[in-house]
Each structure stands twice: as structure tokens, then as C-alpha cells.
Amino acid sequence: xxxxxYALLRRLRLPLIxxxxxxxxxILGFVLIPGMDDxxxxxxxxxxxxxxxxxxxxxxIGFGEIPYAFTDAQRMWTLFTIYATVIAWLYGIGTxxxxxxxxxxxxxxRRRSFVRKVQGITEPFYLVCGYGVxxxxxxxxxxxxxxxxxxxxxxxxxxDSLEISGRLPFEAPGLCADASLPDVLDDAGxxxxxxxxxxxxxxxxxxxxxxxxxxxxxxxxxxVISRTESDTTTANLLSFGTxxxxxxxxxxxxxxxxxxxxxxxxxxxxxxxxxxxxxxxxVYKKTKGRWIICGYxxxxxxxxxxxxxxxxxxxxxxxxxxxxxxxxxxxxxxxTEALTLSEARVEDAVGIIAGTNNDADNLSIIMTAREMNKxxxxxxxxxxxxxxxxxxxxxxxxxxxxxQIIANRVLAHxxxxxxxxxxxxxxxxxxxxxHTLLNRMNSVAQEEEVDSWSVRVDExxxxxxxxxxxxxxxxxxxxxxxxxxxxxxxxxxxxLMLHTDDIYDILxxxxxxxxxxxxxxxxxxxxxxxxxxxxxxxxxxLHYLLTGNxxxxxxxxxxxxxx
Amino acid sequence: xNKEKVIFAFFIVxxxxxxxxxxxxxxDNPEHHNVFEFFAAIVVSLICTALKFGDxxxxxxxxxxxxxxxxxxxxxxxxxxxxxxQVSGVGMTPSHMSSVVSLSGGALLANIISVVLLMVETIMVxx
Numbered sequence: 060x061x062x063x064x065y066a067l068l069r070r071l072r073l074p075l076i077x078x079x080x081x082x083x084x085x086i087l088g089f090v091l092i093p094g095m096d097d098x099x100x101x102x103x104x105x106x107x108x109x110x111x112x113x114x115x116x117x118x119x120i121g122f123g124e125i126p127y128a129f130t131d132a133q134r135m136w137t138l139f140t141i142y143a144t145v146i147a148w149l150y151g152i153g154t155x156x157x158x159x160x161x162x163x164x165x166x167x168x169r170r171r172s173f174v175r176k177v178q179g180i181t182e183p184f185y186l187v188c189g190y191g192v193x194x195x196x197x198x199x200x201x202x203x204x205x206x207x208x209x210x211x212x213x214x215x216x217x218x219d220s221l222e223i224s225g226r227l228p229f230e231a232p233g234l235c236a237d238a239s240l241p242d243v244l245d246d247a248g249x250x251x252x253x254x255x256x257x258x259x260x261x262x263x264x265x266x267x268x269x270x271x272x273x274x275x276x277x278x279x280x281x282x283v284i285s286r287t288e289s290d291t292t293t294a295n296l297l298s299f300g301t302x303x304x305x306x307x308x309x310x311x312x313x314x315x316x317x318x319x320x321x322x323x324x325x326x327x328x329x330x331x332x333x334x335x336x337x338x339x340x341x342v343y344k345k346t347k348g349r350w351i352i353c354g355y356x357x358x359x360x361x362x363x364x365x366x367x368x369x370x371x372x373x374x375x376x377x378x379x380x381x382x383x384x385x386x387x388x389x390x391x392x393x394x395t396e397a398l399t400l401s402e403a404r405v406e407d408a409v410g411i412i413a414g415t416n417n418d419a420d421n422l423s424i425i426m427t428a429r430e431m432n433k434x435x436x437x438x439x440x441x442x443x444x445x446x447x448x449x450x451x452x453x454x455x456x457x458x459x460x461x462x463q464i465i466a467n468r469v470l471a472h473x474x475x476x477x478x479x480x481x482x483x484x485x486x487x488x489x490x491x492x493x494h495t496l497l498n499r500m501n502s503v504a505q506e507e508e509v510d511s512w513s514v515r516v517d518e519x520x521x522x523x524x525x526x527x528x529x530x531x532x533x534x535x536x537x538x539x540x541x542x543x544x545x546x547x548x549x550x551x552x553x554x555l556m557l558h559t560d561d562i563y564d565i566l567x568x569x570x571x572x573x574x575x576x577x578x579x580x581x582x583x584x585x586x587x588x589x590x591x592x593x594x595x596x597x598x599x600x601l602h603y604l605l606t607g608n609x610x611x612x613x614x615x616x617x618x619x620x621x622x
Numbered sequence: 623x624n625k626e627k628v629i630f631a632f633f634i635v636x637x638x639x640x641x642x643x644x645x646x647x648x649x650d651n652p653e654h655h656n657v658f659e660f661f662a663a664i665v666v667s668l669i670c671t672a673l674k675f676g677d678x679x680x681x682x683x684x685x686x687x688x689x690x691x692x693x694x695x696x697x698x699x700x701x702x703x704x705x706x707x708q709v710s711g712v713g714m715t716p717s718h719m720s721s722v723v724s725l726s727g728g729a730l731l732a733n734i735i736s737v738v739l740l741m742v743e744t745i746m747v748x749x
Contacts, residue, residue, distance in 0.1 A: 069675060069676025071672075072675045072676060079668045080669070083665040090658075105657075105707060106657060
């Protein structure tokens, strides 16, 4: 606020002084120059009339010569003052207009309104630094769940698109500034009471690092999620307690390696994390065998490490002559030509991963490879978001787009902290178990997106449940799955995990008793969440679900029921 | 020597001296209080205010405030003067004159504070 006002005042200093000088000299002139009244006597204008005359003359209103017609000397002075006052006014107004048109001034005003908007937020919100592909997906998804976000991006265009898009149900304040500067973060609500998490999603590791550090220093307990592209930054971020560090290459490498050795577990993961899940039938492709990796960059090496851990046989294709020749089965070449691919024995491989940093090369690799081996599982890395259309039609089995991967991973964490725990624990089970789970998910969600959420049994989140439990009634898990509109129907959801007293119970039974402090992870259609909230919050609904009749609290019905 | 400082101090001190000159004399005697001196005091006071615009220091804010007080007092005094001479129909009376002079006395106090603040600032800066 003060910045703008001071800038305005400082610029106005000289025009104002000029104006005061011109006016005072003009007034003084009229007082000193002798005039003549209607009887021909010498008359001197007093300050009151002089000020009156100069005021209307200076503003070019011009009521005429008052109180008596002027003498020639007075008229000469008037001529001079007319031009002097008009120039003074033009100078003043011109300065104001020039100031308003300056981009700096506009930026200051925008910054001010941004700060005011952020300060006015009364609901919990996330501070999102970086509004690229990832940021956009996350802000939209959060908005669908009714959660607000505040956005910072260094690119003016991104912020404009945020403001113009109009896709969000409510306004997300956006600021075009460098997120690594503490005062920018402060303006964006880093110290705001309602800021529940900070997401550092810019594509510069150093910026993410400084955002994460600033947030962890000021509020150690608040969630900080950061993306990163190098192992050193990952280690650095984790060292001061960043809650989640997402390295897209590593996440995707884990994802693919899961696909290669446990296709059903992989599909469960995919359904839980990815909004557009692949159909069940896509699993039947053979994935066990030898894989070919084209491009041994960041992505390639992360993949190599993951696959090696699972003892998957590998062939690496890379054209970089300086590359470490210690790798087994290294084939030199780009992979776009049939010659190189046949040298890598594409005919008897099960999958090929086109992981170079060039989109055209990647597409060319999978197309050539598919011609040589029809049954190949193809994985393609998409580097540029704008190429989405081409990649969508490339018929590749997996498309790896860093922005989308980070968004999925971050959202999984934000939806419920239990979800990542579940995903980790589930990998201890075998593929048959996963297949059963998958069938169950399929029957619940059908074609829709599988959403997941967690429910806490405590005063704040489920008052009705807690009250019922405290009054001595046994409440089991199954009650949450009944439809509050008709208790013979059940909701399209089922529990994935029950967290009670530090024990994680995978796929709990419906008869498990709930007690305060429990946390349950559900998956199913997202509309079931809203229904479930009825049961959790409305005592009467819960009573109906438990007993089958509506408890009416009024006196009359109590008397009637007693009889 | 800093030219800006010279101009700044010049106007602040001038505002004080002019006001003091106008204030001197019997309080209700129009003969003792010159209208031109009063006009000059108002103009210089307004210029002082404009000069203090945009200073973000704490001292600057105080100077600005005292200057605004002086302006307010002097403008009200001018209004009373104008009313007495032009609107009331009986001309300047001793009671009107004493109101004008006492208001300018208030402005004089504000001007003195301004000068004191200026001195404080000068003493603080040891360059």
C-alpha cells in the first residue's frame, strides 16, 4: 500500500510546488496591481477576490472580470497568468498520467491487490510455486475438492492464463514473481494461518530448494512438497524434513519397473494414482523378459537402477560416445534406425523404452521398433507438453510425461497421507492378491475415476461417530459404507486400509469396530465421499443407519415412544 | 553541501520566521498583522508540505504531520479572515482578528516542532 502512495507523492512533489508557486505569484499580482471600480476610483483587489479569480481562471472556467471590469494592466497580468496556470496544470496531470502508465506502477498495484486477496482468505489453502503443467493440474484438482490455492510463477503468461482460464470454481490469486525471494513468499501467504501446505513445483531445483527451506524454517510442522531433478537436491531437501520429494524420472522408473515385474500390483497403483486408468485387459501383455532402453540420460539411468534391482534383463542403446562402457549390453546408436534396433535384438525383447530428451526421436524409436516386433510393450517419454496430441495417438502402452507424473504423485499425497503408505505396503503382496483387489475396485468404480480419501474418527472430522461411540454403542466400519438415504443400499466404495494405534491393517473387514483416533482409507467413486460425510457428521443419519429408524428428538415423540 | 538540504531547510525555517513575524503584535489589533505576510506564510507552508512528500523515514513522517498541522491552522485562519472581510458585512473585528492570530500562533508551534525535528535529523547524521 505504502509503496504505491509514496511513489505517487514523490513524483508529484515538483508539479505541486510549481502549482503552488504559479498560483501564489498570480494571486499576489492581482492584489498588487491597482484596478478601477465603476465610479472611476482606484481599487485594489483583496486576497479573497484574487484567489477566487485565479481559481476559476486557472481551471479555464472563466466567469469574467470581477468585481469590476479590469484595467489594461490587470488584463496584461491575466494574460500571463492564464498561460502560466494552464502549463502548471498540464505538467501536474501529465506527471500523474505518465506514472499510471508505467509498468512498474501497474506491477505495484497488482502486487498490492494480490496481497490483499491472500490476506482475505479464510479457508485452508495451498501455496503453489510454479504454474506449469504440474501446477495447473494440481490447482484444478484441489479446486474440485474445494481446496483453494495461491499461485506464484515467474512467467507473466502463466499467471495471465490462470486469471483468464475461468475454469476454477473460485478465484486463485496469482502473482508473477520469483518464488525464491522470501518477501514474495511472505506476500503469498507463507506466514498465513490458513496456509496448510507449500508445493515447490518450479523447474529450477535451486528455487524449489529455497522455497522448501523458507517454509520449513518458518513453520516446521507444515507440509512441504518439492519436485527435483537431481539426486543431490533430493538428499538436500530430505535432510531438513521436506515431506515429499518427487523426482519425476525416479517415480516413473519405479512405476515402470513395477509394471515389468508385477503387472496387477502395478495396475492397482495406476488406478489409485492416475486419473485416467487403463482398462483391466491391458494387463495381459507379456511384460516379463528383456527390455531395451533407448537413451541413457537421467531417465534412462534411473530406469536402469530400478530394473537392475528387480533383476530384469536389459539392453541399453545410446549414441553418446563418452558414455561409460561398463554397462552390459550397450549398443551404440540412436535407436531410431532399424539397424541399431536389430543390433539390440528387438525381435526377442518384450519391451522398449524410448527415453531420449527429443520427442521426435522417441516417437520414431517406438514406431520403428513396433514394425520389427508387433508384441513389443512400448514406453515413450514425452518432453514437451504441447506434443500431447501426437503422443496420445502414438498408441504407445505407456506415455511418460514428467508434469503429469509429478502432479499424480503430489495429489496422491495430498488426498490422504495414508495413500502412499498403502501403496508401499501393497507391494509386499503378490500379484494374485492384487488381481482380486483390482476386480473389487473395478466392480465398485466401473468406468469412472477411482478416487481415494481418508476418514478420521475424531471430534473435528466426524462428530456424530465420536458421539455415538462415546455413548457406548458399537460402531463398525461397515456403517460408513451404507447409503445414508437408504440403509439397504451400499455406497460405491470400500476400505483399503485401517490405521489404528500405529498398526496399518490392509483391507480391513467391515465388522472391525471403530474407536476415536482411527483413520480409514477408502477408495471408490468420489460422490461416495460426500454421502459418507453425512454419516460422519449427522447424528440422526448415523442413528438411522444403525437402527433403521429415524430418531426424532422432540418431546412428543419421546413421550409416544415411551408408551 | 547538499543543494536539496539547503532548499528544504530554507523553506522550513522561512515558514517559521514568516509565521512568527505575522504573529508578533497585539492579538486583536488588525494594524499589527500584515495580510501580505500572512499570504506568504500560507504559501511557504504549502510548499514545505509538498517538499516533504514521499519521505519514507520515521522522521520524515513526523515532519509531514507537523507540516500538515500548520497548513490546517493557517487555512482555517485564512477562511476566518475571508469571512470577516467579505461575508460578515461588518469588516474585520478585534474578535475575528484575535481568532486569526491565535490560529497562526498554533501553526507557529507546529513550525517550531518542524524546525526542532530538522535539527534532530541534522545532529543524527554525522557526515
